[in-house]
Amino acid sequence: xxxxxxxxxxxxxxxxxxxxxxxxxxxxxxxxxxxxxxxxxxxxxxxxxxxxxxxxxxxxxxxxxxxxxxxxxxxxxxxxxxxxxxxxxxxxxxxxxxxxxxxxxxxxxxxxxxxxxxxxxxxxxxxxxxxxxxxxxxxxxxxxxxxxxxxxxxxxxxxxxxxxxxxxxxxxxxxxxxxxxxxxxxxxxxxxxxxxxxxxxxxxxxxxxxxxxxxxxxxxxxxxxxxxxxxxxxxxxxxxxxxxxxxxxxxxxxxxxxxx
Amino acid sequence: xxxxxxxxxxxxxxxxxxxxxxxxxxxxxxxxxxxxxxxxxxxxxxxxxxxxxxxxxxxxxxxxxxxxxxxxxxxxxxxxxxxxxxxxxxxxxxxxxxxxxxxxxxxxxxxxxxxxxxxxxxxxxxxxxxxxxxxxxxxxxxxxxxxxxxxxxxxxxxxxxxxxxxxxxxxxxxxxxxxxxxxxxxxxxxxxxxxxxxxxxxxxxxxxxxxxxxxxxxxxxxxxxxxxxxxxxxxxxxxxxxxxxxxxxxxxxxxxxxxx
DNA sequence: ATGCGTTAAAATATCGATATTATTTCCAAT
DNA sequence: ATTGGAAATAATATCGATATTTTAACGCAT
Numbered sequence: 001x002x003x004x005x006x007x008x009x010x011x012x013x014x015x016x017x018x019x020x021x022x023x024x025x026x027x028x029x030x031x032x033x034x035x036x037x038x039x040x041x042x043x044x045x046x047x048x049x050x051x052x053x054x055x056x057x058x059x060x061x062x063x064x065x066x067x068x069x070x071x072x073x074x075x076x077x078x079x080x081x082x083x084x085x086x087x088x089x090x091x092x093x094x095x096x097x098x099x100x101x102x103x104x105x106x107x108x109x110x111x112x113x114x115x116x117x118x119x120x121x122x123x124x125x126x127x128x129x130x131x132x133x134x135x136x137x138x139x140x141x142x143x144x145x146x147x148x149x150x151x152x153x154x155x156x157x158x159x160x161x162x163x164x165x166x167x168x169x170x171x172x173x174x175x176x177x178x179x180x181x182x183x184x185x186x187x188x189x190x191x192x193x194x195x196x197x198x199x200x201x202x203x204x205x206x207x208x209x210x211x212x213x214x215x216x217x218x219x220x221x222x223x224x225x226x227x228x229x230x231x232x233x234x235x236x237x238x239x240x241x242x243x244x245x246x247x248x249x250x251x252x253x254x255x256x257x258x259x260x
Numbered sequence: 261x262x263x264x265x266x267x268x269x270x271x272x273x274x275x276x277x278x279x280x281x282x283x284x285x286x287x288x289x290x291x292x293x294x295x296x297x298x299x300x301x302x303x304x305x306x307x308x309x310x311x312x313x314x315x316x317x318x319x320x321x322x323x324x325x326x327x328x329x330x331x332x333x334x335x336x337x338x339x340x341x342x343x344x345x346x347x348x349x350x351x352x353x354x355x356x357x358x359x360x361x362x363x364x365x366x367x368x369x370x371x372x373x374x375x376x377x378x379x380x381x382x383x384x385x386x387x388x389x390x391x392x393x394x395x396x397x398x399x400x401x402x403x404x405x406x407x408x409x410x411x412x413x414x415x416x417x418x419x420x421x422x423x424x425x426x427x428x429x430x431x432x433x434x435x436x437x438x439x440x441x442x443x444x445x446x447x448x449x450x451x452x453x454x455x456x457x458x459x460x461x462x463x464x465x466x467x468x469x470x471x472x473x474x475x476x477x478x479x480x481x482x483x484x485x486x487x488x489x490x491x492x493x494x495x496x497x498x499x500x501x502x503x504x505x506x507x508x509x510x511x512x513x514x515x516x517x518x519x520x
Numbered sequence: 521a522t523g524c525g526t527t528a529a530a531a532t533a534t535c536g537a538t539a540t541t542a543t544t545t546c547c548a549a550t
Numbered sequence: 551a552t553t554g555g556a557a558a559t560a561a562t563a564t565c566g567a568t569a570t571t572t573t574a575a576c577g578c579a580t
Contacts (some may be wrong), residue, residue, distance in 0.1 A: 042360050042571090043534070068562070080534050081560095087347035093447075100302050100541070102562060115445045122448070126382045185375045187353075189381065191451055302541090303564070327531070340564050343533095360571065413533055 047077045047085035055094045055105055056201045066095065066103040073177070093198055113202055120195045121243055125236050127180035127188050131218040132232045135182030140228055146171065147224040151217050169200070175220065179227060214245070287519050307337045307345035315354045315365055316461045326355065326363040353458055375519055380455045382501055385442035387448050392492045395442030400488055406431065406438040407484040411477050429460070435480065439487060439499070474505070 051071070054060045071082045086103045089095040096106050131139070149169040157163040173196060180192060219242050226235035314320045323431040331342045346363045356366050391399070410431040415518070417423040433456060440452060480504050486495035 042532095069561075078533095078535050079562095083344075084347065084533085087344065088350075090348075091351040100562075101543095115447055119445045119447045122386045122445075123383075126386070135295070185379045185382075187375055187379045195447070329531075338563095338565055339532095344563085360532070361573090 024084040043081040044084045044088075047075065047081040048088050050075060051082075051085050052089060052092070052094060053142065055089070056197070056204055058201075058205045058207075060105050062105050062108040062205065064105045066105060068102065092194060094201070108202065108205060113149070116195060116198055116202065117243065120192070120199060122238055123188065123195065124180065124191050124239060127183040127185075127192055128227075128236055128239060129232050130184060130188075131180045131182040132227060132230055132235060134184050139182040140176075142178045143175075143224060143227055147220055150175045150220060155216060173200075179223070187196055289305065303337055303341040304344045304348075307335065307341040308348050309481055310335060311342075311345050312349060312352070312354060315349070316322075316457070318465045319465075320365050322365050322368040322465065324365045326365060328362065352454060354461070368462065368465060376455060376458055376462065378501065380452070380459060381500055383448065383452050383455065384440065384499060384503070387443040387445075387452055388487075388494050388496055388499060390444060390448075391440045391442040392487060392490055392495060394444050399438075399442040402438045403435075403484060403487055406435040407480055410435045410480060415460070415476065424464075433460075 006199070032065050051060070066086060068082055071077075075082070086095050086097075090097050090103070094106055096105050097103050120152060135143075142180050150168070153163075153168045153171060154165055155168055157165045176196060177189070177193065180189065219238065223235060223238045223242065226238055263458045284455070311320070320326070326346060327337050328342055331337075332339050335342070337345075346355050346357070350357050350363070352367055355363050357363050395403075410428070412426055413428045413431060415422075415428055417425045436456060437453065440449065443449060479498065483495060483502065486498055
C-alpha cells in the first residue's frame with residue numbers, strides 16, 4: 001500500500017499524476033456513470049433527464065402535483081414517456097407515486113433533510129471505512145486524480161457572487177464517489193449515490209447563494225490525505241464534519257407546501 | 261424506560277400483553293404496511309403483486325428476459341400495467357431495466373448474495389443501535405408483541421418436511437422491522453425493508469427445504485430480551501450472528517444463468 | 521471457413537383514443 | 551348555515567395500433 005504525506009500539499013506529484021493519466025492511468029469505468037450525459041437518446045431518457053433536472057433545480061417545486069397532461073404539453077413528449085420517466089424518478093426518491101392518483105414531486109421538510117443527512121453520514125461512514133480497508137492502488141490513484149481534478153475548477157463561475165459551476169458539481173460528486181468506490185458492496189454504493197443526489201437537490205432548493213467562505217478545497221485535501229494514509233478514523237471524522245458543516249449551513253427556508 | 265429480564269422466557273407476561281392488545285395496544289400503523297395484501301385493486305397493482313410474488317418465489321428465474329408480450333398473454337393483463345409493474349419492481353431491485361431493450365429478472369450470484377448479506381448487516385446494525393437509542397415504550401411493546409406473534413405460528417406447515425408457512429413469513433418480517441422501527445430515519449427503514457425482501461428471495465431461490473434444526477425462536481427471543489434491556493452491543497451481536505448463520509446455511513446452488 | 525454488411529424478424533417504445541376512477545360542484549334537505 | 555349526496559368535471563389507468571429500435575439471419579466477399 002502507498003503511504004504518502006500531504007499529497008495535495010504542494011501539487012507537484014499531482015501534476016505528474018495528471019500527466020500520467022493521459023497514458024497509463026485510465027479512468028475507472030465504474031466511476032464513469034457519475035458524469036451522466038443523458039443516457040441514451042430515447043424519448044423516455046430525454047424526459048427522465050429533463051424532469052430530473054427540473055426537480056433537482058427546483059423548477060418543479062416540492063409537493064407539486066405532476067399531471068401527465070400538463071407535463072405532456074409543457075415538455076412536448078407523449079404521455080407514455082412522461083409516465084415512464086416519472087416511474088423511474090420514483091426509484092430515485094425524486095417523485096412520489098400516490099396510489100391511484102398519479103405522481104407528485106417528492107416533498108421536502110427540515111425533518112426529512114435531517115433524516116437524509118443523518119442517513120448519509122451513517123452509510124458514508126461505513127462505506128468509507130470499508131473502502132479504506134479494501135481499496136487497492138488503483139483506487140488510491142482514482143482518489144488522487146478525482147481530488148486533483150476537482151481542485152482545478154472553481155466552485156462558482158464568477159468571483160463576486162455565486163453562480164453554480166456545473167463542471168464543479170460533476171467533479172465534486174466524482175470525488176466523493178471515488179472515496180468510497182472500493183467499498184465491497186454495489187448496493188451500498190447505489191444507496192450513497194441516491195442520497196448524494198438527494199442532498200444536491202436540497203442544496204439547490206435552499207437557494208444557497210453566497211456559499212461558505214471556508215476553504216472547501218482544503219477540506220477535500222485533508223480528507224484525501226487521511227484516506228491515502230489509510231487513517232480511517234481521521235478520514236471518517238473529517239468527512240463527517242465536512243457534511244455536518246455543509247448541512248447546518250443549508251437549513252434555510254424550505255417551503256414544504258404540498259400545492260397543486 | 262422499561263427494564264425486563266427474559267420477557268419471553270415464560271410467556272406469562274406475554275399472554276397479558278396479547279390480551280391487552282385487543283384493547284389498549286394498537287398495532288403501530290407504521291408497521292401495517294409490511295402485511296402487504298395487494299395494495300389497491302387496480303390492474304397495475306395486481307400485476308405488480310403477481311409478478312413480484314413469482315420473482316420472489318423463483319417461478320420467474322433470475323436473468324430471465326421479461327418480454328411484455330409474453331407476460332401479457334401469461335398473466336392476462338394489458339401491456340401498460342405490465343410495463344408499469346416492471347417499472348415499479350425495478351425500484352425494489354427485483355427487476356433490471358436494460359436501456360432500450362426492456363426488462364429482465366434481476367440476476368443472482370454468490371457474489372451478489374455476499375454483498376447483500378454484508379450490506380444488510382451494516383445497515384441493520386446501525387438501524388438497531390439507533391432504534392434502541394431512540395425507542396419509546398410503545399416501540400418496546402411492539403417488539404414484544406411481534407415477537408410473541410411470531411412465536412405462535414410454526415415455521416413450517418408440516419412437521420416432517422419443510423413447507424413454507426406464509427403467515428410465519430409475514431410475522432417474521434414484522435418482527436425484524438419492529439426491532440429497528442424506532443430508528444429515526446424513514447430512508448434507512450426503507451433500505452432495510454428492500455434488503456430484507458431481497459434476502460427472502462435468495463432464501464426461496466436456494467430451495468432450502470430442510471431448514472436448520474437450530475431453534476430460531478430461541479434466537480429471536482434472545483434478541484428481543486437484549487433489545488428490551490437496551491443492551492445494544494449484545495442485541496447487535498445476536499442479530500448479526502443470527503444473519504451470519506442463516507446466510508451461510510443458504511449459499512446453495514444458485515443458477516445465475518442469464519437465459520432468455 | 522471466417523468476417524462483414526445487408527436485410528428480415530422480433531421486441532420495445534410511443535402514440536392517440538377510450539374506459540375508470542377520483543375530485544369537485546352544486547343543489548336539496550335538515 | 552351546514553351537511554349529504556348526486557351529477558359534472560378532470561385526471562389517471564388502460565387498451566390497441568403504429569413507429570423505432572434491436573436482434574437474428576442470411577449471403578457475399580475475402
